[in-house]
């Protein structure tokens with residue numbers, strides 16, 4: 015054998031799989047080289063498709079080419095030495111071969127007819143699959159869609175046991191309040207946790223947040239913290255994550271806490287910790303209870319005969335083990351203790367003695383009502399009992415309303431791809447399910463969001479489904495989605511209006527109502543972060559007044575989703591029910607069917623109904639076709655809610671739902687604009703041309719009359735710093751974060767700053783001296799500009815008050831002209847409104863420590879720089895150099911060359927020529943008479959506590975104490 019190939023004498027040679035060729039060479043072979051086979055006298059058969067022996071084919075020296083069974087594959091030509099054999103992979107050759115194989119075969123056999131028949135069958139199946147109806151074929155092989163089989167009394171249709179299958183509604187009425195206690199409504203919950211990260215502590219906090227219950231957490235150290243702050247009526251209930259910590263309190267602390275609880279009618283909740291060791295019959299210190307730890311239990315049920323259950327309904331027995339061996343159980347010694355929940359040992363027979371797992375101490379022995387849990391909050395039933403316990407222990411001051419409004423949206427009507435849309439059977443099933451749900455939930459109607467562009471774009475029976483939906487137009491509520499399901503943030507207002515108009519015309523043509531006042535944006539795009547053209551177009555074309563989104567403030571954690579109102583459009587929080595466009599089949603559910611069932615039976619979906627008085631759920635068309643998972647899910651969860659709670663479910667249309675929502679949660683109407691760049695989902699639905707670089711990097715926040723305009727002017731001189739564009743109403747100040755401008759949204763705010771591409775300045779900033787004392791401002795700034803640095807200037811608060819008074823006189827303020835400074839600052843709360851208002855504007859901003867503390871609740875001190883305004887006035891170069899360092903601004907700007915003291919003005923001014931300066935206008939550095947001695951004295955006293963606090967604060971923050979402050983404190 016040579017390197018190039020094979021040199022053979024007399025032999026039979028088979029070369030298989032050369033390139034894409036099966037080659038049999040029979041006979042005398044000369045030499046095989048890389049290009050092919052060089053044959054002397056031979057018989058050659060070529061089977062299959064030849065590849066690249068050489069680019070032209072197989073070079074033959076001499077001989078014939080034959081088919082597998084001596085059929086001529088090629089024209090029956092004798093190939094001459096040197097002639098190339100054409101490649102047999104060329105299409106005509108395949109075709110030739112196939113036709114010869116199927117019809118032209120002289121030796122047709124029964125095998126060939128079978129093959130031919132199989133071929134025809136495959137073609138027909140393919141045709142049916144692709145062109146006709148894979149839905150009908152799939153339905154032949156798939157199981158029937160799952161149905162909700164839940165029966166109250168035994169969880170998930172299991173064995174029904176326990177005494178309370180048909181429990182009666184047993185709402186407790188809170189004991190009457192004693193008027194002398196003056197208990198506050200809406201009190202907080204005080205939670206004592208083991209550590210910051212402990213599991214039950216977190217669960218407690220999450221439930222409280224989800225239910226919008228205010229709370230304070232104290233981490234238990236060696237001593238009991240927070241007891242000194244136990245002010246009257248502040249707390250409605252106290253919770254010990256580990257009840258044993260309460261029992262272990264030293265007598266002094268225990269007495270202090272117990273006294274507070276008794277005096278202010280505050281109840282206590284406690285959880286027994288999970289124990290590794292098994293204890294049987296251990297007495298609980300000071301209480302008529304014995305505990306048994308490390309218990310494995312099963313078949314949990316509730317004692318319906320107790321005064322605590324209000325939200326929770328004793329729905330039957332939860333058959334089977336619940337938490338394995340993590341339970342502690344209680345043996346009760348005193349009749350004033352009542353079992354709430356009980357279960358049976360899981361390792362023994364059902365007839366074994368029942369164990370108490372949650373008990374109520376009615377407080378008749380020591381005046382302190384308590385609810386004790388033998389296990390943590392992982393078990394869903396305990397989450398319900400937790401809410402009941404809070405309401406009971408707080409004498410109803412932590413409210414527990416039972417009304418629940420649920421609305422289910424079906425997005426993407428007509429949009430889904432072929433194969434996952436609704437057939438007529440699915441539409442019938444939807445109607446039947448709706449009827450069943452109406453029996454359980456008054457007013458239930460599915461709310462259908464359509465995109466007309468995709469009408470009749472499914473398989474034939476799905477197109478029939480489309481038509482059937484329209485035949486039943488009046489059975490549902492309808493809302494316009496978007497004509498082509500495009501994301502609004504990518505469209506201009508004109509484009510949006512065209513899209514919406516098309517969808518509206520579709521609606522009118524098909525008698526779909528257009529007056530729901532509700533709409534949804536595909537992928538929630540444009541709702542939040544706000545795309546103003548969407549709001550404008552919605553109002554114009556559809557008169558939209560309500561929408562909903564799952565993005566405000568963020569998708570996760572879901573329990574924090576809230577609503578807001580923007581430009582009179584109410585945005586409701588939208589909840590997810592665990593179904594997405596791709597969850598079409600139960601057996602393909604992510605994590606398996608159990609995950610969905612757990613969510614329904616006490617898990618996330620169930621809890622979302624319990625915790626939210628008003629819920630609007632998102633589903634999609636695809637959840638109603640094939641396995642119709644949405645029907646299964648909602649029928650099941652509604653049954654479960656009705657079984658285990660006393661909640662009164664109902665459904666109303668979106669507009670009423672939104673009105674209910676903001677009536678109930680008026681505080682949520684005001685939006686808090688977050689930073690879109692802090693959430694990658696928000697970035698995906700924010701217009702591409704927008705950038706967080708168009709937002710300021712630092713703010714001068716005031717207060718007014720402390721030299722903020724001088725500071726603003728000096729900063730704007732710096733080549734790397736750029737101030738906001740002036741406002742036609744408020745001049746150099748934007749005043750966005752306080753007052754009404756905030757409701758104009760961040761697009762409005764960003765217009766005060768250059769588009770990054772058009773500006774070389776790296777440091778954008780704005781100065782609004784009104785920000786300093788605004789209650790809501792720090793929170794708003796933090797949400798939009800979390801990394802911003804903040805600059806505060808302070809001068810003597812008395813001087814500031816006096817400067818403001820003269821500022822108002824200079825602006826011909828009627829009250830300031832009518833009343834003396836003394837009258838203003840000493841005005842009582844019964845003085846005319848205008849006087850009180852002016853008094854407050856004079857005095858309140860000067861309570862520096864209080865305001866700075868509020869900013870420090872939202873920003874770290876490293877982001878805040880406090881400037882002594884007197885120093886800014888007397889030595890601005892020093893102050894500006896210091897400020898440049900704090901802001902980290904490059905290049906360093908030498909203010910010595912650019913600021914000069916102007917004798918005529920009496921202030922430092924900007925150098926504009928060798929002996930020319932540009933000073934601030936007449937409104938800054940006014941001349942007015944000195945303050946009366948009596949007013950000086952009055953203000954010194956008035957500000958004393960605030961100044962003391964300021965001195966402490968500045969020292970704590972490592973600032974030198976300004977000389978004016980020292981003087982004020984003398």
Ligand SMILES: Nc1ncnc2c1ncn2[C@@H]1O[C@H](COP(=O)(O)OS(=O)(=O)O)[C@@H](OP(=O)(O)O)[C@H]1O
Nearest residue numbers: 718719720721722723724817887921922938939940
């Ligand atoms: N360089 C320079 N030029 C002019 N004025 C200066 C300067 N530095 C500090 N000040 C003091 O600034 C006071 C006005 O403060 P604001 O600019 O914060 O006032 S405002 O809130 O913007 O109206 C103003 O208060 P009045 O003296 O009461 O007018 C000045 O005392």
